[in-house]
Amino acid sequence: MNDLVEQLLNGNRRALARLLTAVENEAANRGEVLAALFPHTGRAWVIGVTGAPGTGKSTLVTALTKAYRAQGKTVAVLAVDPTSPFSGGAILGDRIRMRELSGDTGVFIRSMATRGSLGGLSRATRSAIRVMDAAGFDIILVETVGAGQSEVDIALAAKTTLVVDAPGLGDDVQAIKAGILEIADVLVVNKADRPGAKNTVRSLKTMLELGHPGSRSQVVAHHGQLLRVESNGVGNKDEVEAMWLPPIVETVASEGKGIGELIEAIDRHRHYLANDAALINLERQQIEIELYDRLREALMTRLLQKIPGNVFADVIGRIQAREIDPESAVMAVLAKVPDVS
Numbered sequence: 001m002n003d004l005v006e007q008l009l010n011g012n013r014r015a016l017a018r019l020l021t022a023v024e025n026e027a028a029n030r031g032e033v034l035a036a037l038f039p040h041t042g043r044a045w046v047i048g049v050t051g052a053p054g055t056g057k058s059t060l061v062t063a064l065t066k067a068y069r070a071q072g073k074t075v076a077v078l079a080v081d082p083t084s085p086f087s088g089g090a091i092l093g094d095r096i097r098m099r100e101l102s103g104d105t106g107v108f109i110r111s112m113a114t115r116g117s118l119g120g121l122s123r124a125t126r127s128a129i130r131v132m133d134a135a136g137f138d139i140i141l142v143e144t145v146g147a148g149q150s151e152v153d154i155a156l157a158a159k160t161t162l163v164v165d166a167p168g169l170g171d172d173v174q175a176i177k178a179g180i181l182e183i184a185d186v187l188v189v190n191k192a193d194r195p196g197a198k199n200t201v202r203s204l205k206t207m208l209e210l211g212h213p214g215s216r217s218q219v220v221a222h223h224g225q226l227l228r229v230e231s232n233g234v235g236n237k238d239e240v241e242a243m244w245l246p247p248i249v250e251t252v253a254s255e256g257k258g259i260g261e262l263i264e265a266i267d268r269h270r271h272y273l274a275n276d277a278a279l280i281n282l283e284r285q286q287i288e289i290e291l292y293d294r295l296r297e298a299l300m301t302r303l304l305q306k307i308p309g310n311v312f313a314d315v316i317g318r319i320q321a322r323e324i325d326p327e328s329a330v331m332a333v334l335a336k337v338p339d340v341s
Contacts, residue, residue, distance in 0.1 A: 001029050005036045008135055013108065016135050020110055023127045034127055037134040044076075044133040045270060048158030050144040050183075055166040056190040060253040061143050062098050067259045069106055073138040077101075077109045078128055080145050108137065126157050126290060155183035156286050159279070160269050162262075164188045165204065167196035181207060184246045186265045192250035192258065204248050244272050306337050 001022070007015035019037075023030050047064075049057050058079070065075045077098065101107045112128060125142065132140050144154050155161050163184035181187070181204075189200050247265045251258030273279035315333060318324045324332065 001033050002036070005033060008037070008131070009040060011136065016108065016131065017110075019131050020128055023131060024112060024124045026124070030127070034130060037131060040134040041130045042133065044137050044140045045160070046129055046133075046140045046142060046158045047266060048142050048144065048154035048161040049164060050154045050161065051164030051188075052166075052169055054169065055164040056253050057143050057164050058098065060162075060164060060188065060190055060251065061141050062101060063251075063253040063256055063259045064141060064262070065098075065101055065107055066256075067263055068139050069104060074106045074136070075108075075139045075141060076132040076135070076137040077107070077141045077143070078125065078132065079109065079111045079143045080125060081111055081113055108132070108135075125153075129157060156289050159273065159282065160266050161185045162188050162266075164190050165200055166191045167194045167200045185244070185269050186262070187246050187248045188262060189248060189250045190253055193252045193255075197250065201248055201250065208245060208248075244269065244278075303337060307333060311336055 001019075004015045004019055008019055019033055022033060027033075049061055049064075051057055061077060061079070065077060068075050079098075098109055101109060110128065110132075112125065129140055129142065142154060142158060161183050163181055163186075165187065166189065187204050187208075189197055189204070191197070247268075249258055249262045249265050251262055253259065273282065311333060315324070315329045319326055319329055
């Protein structure tokens, strides 16, 4: 593994692929690999692309990749696909949609199955992003599975989050509903050449205006958290200009239309984070949440290792017989583990 790490840092693509496989399959020595690569991370700009199925996320990612390559930047694409709850397999169909990027030495595409994880990402996505970052890519595009309104985990891994919408996917109320739209740094209305595109843009603007400083109590939605800010009026001009309001960009990704404007919006958000020192706070928040997630997972693994398998079977039978409720059953299981009772 040490040889693979050295080869990766020297630009070896085969080493990159093998290390990504080790991370995704949770190899025993993956911790050593990630520890060795971590000092070389933090340079790539991670862009998350999320939205409902059918909005054209894969086509948009392809168009963005081609545009960044035209600027001379190297691009890594991490496409997360859903895993079947029955067979455990995944289609990994984004490789099919991105065939036109094959052969470009400045592009690396990796498909990754969710393996049952919720929130639109795989459990190994953050680690995979760090491996790609250490490999020296300028841009990392992470496309989520397209699960719907609860797919907000991407905001905890990306620096700029694109939420992609398209005409014909719902009424005005659907666009305004809280959920996935709240994590957007840039809103993209793809397939803007279709009927109803202007209505979709209008609905999104209505959603954004709900948190505009003109209201007495404004709700600023940023990366999955709602921060309520009280004001006596419109607020001073500096405060209004300092607040990032997600722009709405219309694109037709299949024809490359609007991609230049989208990249400009991403660059503006990048400069906003850097100039406002918000990037440091964002990274700190993401690290804090990741630590809690990893700690929760590690503690759960240790706990299950200490509980005999027959205890669960007994408790499940008692719950099914209505002898005990699930909450009391949890306390009964914990009581059998001296370290946590």
